[in-house]
Structures are given as C-alpha cells and as structure tokens.
Amino acid sequence: MIEKGVPLIMKNVFIVDTTLRDGEQTAGVVFANEEKVQIAKMLAELGVYQIEAGIPTMGGDEKEAIKKICSLDLGVSVMGWNRAVISDIDESLDCGVDAVAISISTSDIHIKHKLKKDREWVLQSMVKATQYAKKSKLYVSVNAEDASRSDMKFLLKFAKEAKEAGADRLRYCDTVGMEDPFSIYERIKIIIEEVGIDVETHTHDDFGMATANTLAGIKAGAKYAGVTVNGLGERAGNAALEEVIMALKYIYKLDLGIKTEMLREICEYVSSASGRPLPLSKAIVGHNVFTHESGIHTDGVLKDSNTYESFSPEEVGLQRQILIGKHSGKHAIIAKFKEYGIELTAEESEKMLEKVRALSVQLKRSLFDKELMYLYKEMKEEKGNNAKS
Ligand SMILES: CC(=O)SCCNC(=O)CCNC(=O)[C@H](O)C(C)(C)COP(=O)(O)OP(=O)(O)OC[C@H]1O[C@@H](n2cnc3c(N)ncnc32)[C@H](O)[C@@H]1OP(=O)(O)O
C-alpha cells in the first residue's frame, strides 16, 4: 500500500497570496481601495506568508492601496509586482514594499511574439532588474512567465542567472495552465536539483488542474505556493488558497498553522467584493460541502462524521446541514424529528419516508421544516382516521 503523508522535502511551505494582483486581473473585477486593504488585513490574520498587493507601476489608486497596506504593518511580507523594468521597481520601492516580483517571459512564444525580443535580452533585463532590487535590500522573486511552455534548457539557464544575480526564489508560472501534475512535478524537481533555488508554484486553472498542479509542485520541493482566494484570477483562475491549504493539511498531513476557521468568511468577502458568487459546491467553502441528503451518507455522518467528511465543517467556518428529501432514509428522518422534539416510531418513520419522497418528487427539491411538519400532521390524521374506521 502507498503511504500517504508528508514527504521529508515538504517540511515547510509558505503561502503567497495574489488575490490582490492576479485575482483582480480577472476580467471585469475591480476591488475598491478599502476592499483591497480589508482583504490584506484578513489574509494577514489568516496567516499567509506573503501578500502580492498589486502593481505599483499602474500608479493612481492601485499605488495608493499598496502604500496603505504597507503602512499598516500587518506582520506579513508585502510584495509589489513588476516587469523586469527599473522604473517599475522604483514605483514598488516608493510604496514601501519589502518584496518584489520581477516578471519576464521565458517561453519563445512570448519572447518572439509578445516582447518581440530574444532570449539574451530576457536574461539581461532580468539580471539588471534583480541586481537593482537587491541593492535596495528587497526580497526578490524572479518570475518566469510561461515557464511551463519554456524550453527547459533555457529555463535552467534563466534560473541559474537569477540565482547568481541574487534572486531569493523563482516563480514557476504555468501561465496558461498547460501543466499536469506529472509534468510540473518533473520540471520543478529538475530546477531545484540543478539550480538549488527556492521555487514558488503559480498555476492557472485552464484545464481544472491548478490546485493539483500546485500540490505536485510542492511535492517536487517547491517551498512557496502562489494562490488566490476562491481561485480568482486570469481566465479560469488560479489555484485556490482554501483548497491548497486544506489539501496540504489533510492529504499531505502538513499543517501550516493557518486560521482555517476564517476561510469561509474571507472567501465570502472576496466573493462579494469581486462580484463573483461562490458556487454552492465550491470545494472547501461551498455552502453545500457539508450538506447531506442521501440516506446512506446521512446515516453514516450521524453515526460518525468521518464516514463522509474529510474534516469538520467548523474547521473552515461552516456548519453541517442534514436535508430531508427524495434520497433520505429513515435514520435521517428520525434524527430530524428528534430536533423538533418528536420521537417517531419505526412504523412512523417508514410512513414519513414515503410521504417525503412523494412530495420531493412533486416539488423537485428537498423539504423545509414547515413542510415536514405538515406531512407529519397529515400522517397523524390518517392514522387517527384509520383507527376510527
Ligand atoms: C501573466 C500576467 O499576469 S502579467 C501581469 C499582467 N497585468 C497587467 O497587465 C495589469 C496591469 N498592467 C498595466 O497597468 C499596464 O499594462 C502596464 C502599466 C504594466 C504597462 O502599460 P503600457 O505601458 O500602457 O503598456 P501595454 O500594457 O499596452 O503593453 C505592455 C508593454 O510591456 C512589455 N512587457 C510585457 N511584459 C513585460 C515584462 N515582463 N518585462 C518587460 N516588458 C514587458 C510589452 O512588450 C509591451 O511593451 P511595448 O510597449 O514595447 O510593446
């Protein structure tokens, strides 16, 4: 049997949250400055290691919000995002950040068709910007944009030169979400083994694998996980903060000491600030994630919640709910009526189940408390009438 658990290599993982940068890059999403500040406060309280607060070179409100976040001294590292351009870094310095992301594309697709430059120019721009930022005593993440579609030999050269220029880590960007867990594991492993630089995963969800790819990158030795609240971000979004934190805790047995009981609250706040509703079945924080209706599941959960839950709802700020509907069984019905102070006999629970099923099918949904009580009264009346006749 394959043992699950934390490999030695994964002793420490740091959460880098980029809700305020990549999250806000979701087409159509804008946070008000006060919302940016509030999200930063919540992330700091939650216990992330670093907040990528935005893009200082945009100036205006963006810069004001970043400055404000830095001035609050939230006890968390605050990073500004930059192109490999000296004037961008000056804007970051002006905000008072302690860390910068210096981003430049490493794939030939981007170098040729977007930047319209060559590989040599990419290396020189990255080295120049990194050395400049290091002279100002900033923590530097060198970001290889489109790393996943980059020629591996060039990516290794890029990572080596970044390290020599003083970079503290390399952000491995799966910019258009083209990795799978096996490929990202291999590539990050090679970078760490051959260059010996700390790596951050930054994955996109274009094929629905952002969280899985983040976990695979971490398993390969990446120390930093780039995430966003609710998986907000460009196109299909990024790896979701809440998913990565809870998967690390329960699948890899790696507890980062995060205040997970805040997760639902922060996810709700970001959902409302971004105007992107939280799906009912959103992994970890969706309203329905701890809601059970099926008879066998509900019976199991009532006996021991571990049977059908990976962790307790309170741990992420949710509550368990038992719905009564078409798929319910007798145990759930008996338990539900106990909540109303009514003890059903075995025969009554059988009768109620029939009625519940019929009404659920008619209404095409589960039933409200009031409807259950109505059915109960109806059953009692029928029983009384039968006794009389
Ligand atoms: C994959 C990502 O998420 S990267 C982050 C993307 N985020 C954003 O773009 C949001 C914020 N962006 C902005 O406010 C603006 O795009 C700015 C301020 C960064 C730049 O604005 P503008 O000067 O108007 O340029 P514009 O956005 O139209 O074009 C980008 C320019 O930057 C260049 N560029 C793009 N990436 C990089 C990079 N990493 N390093 C250096 N130059 C870059 C492009 O080649 C282009 O240069 P050109 O003018 O010589 O053709």
Ligand SMILES: O=C(O)CCC(=O)C(=O)O
């Ligand atoms: O983080 C970076 O620098 C690159 C931008 C990005 O979000 C990405 O490549 O996916």
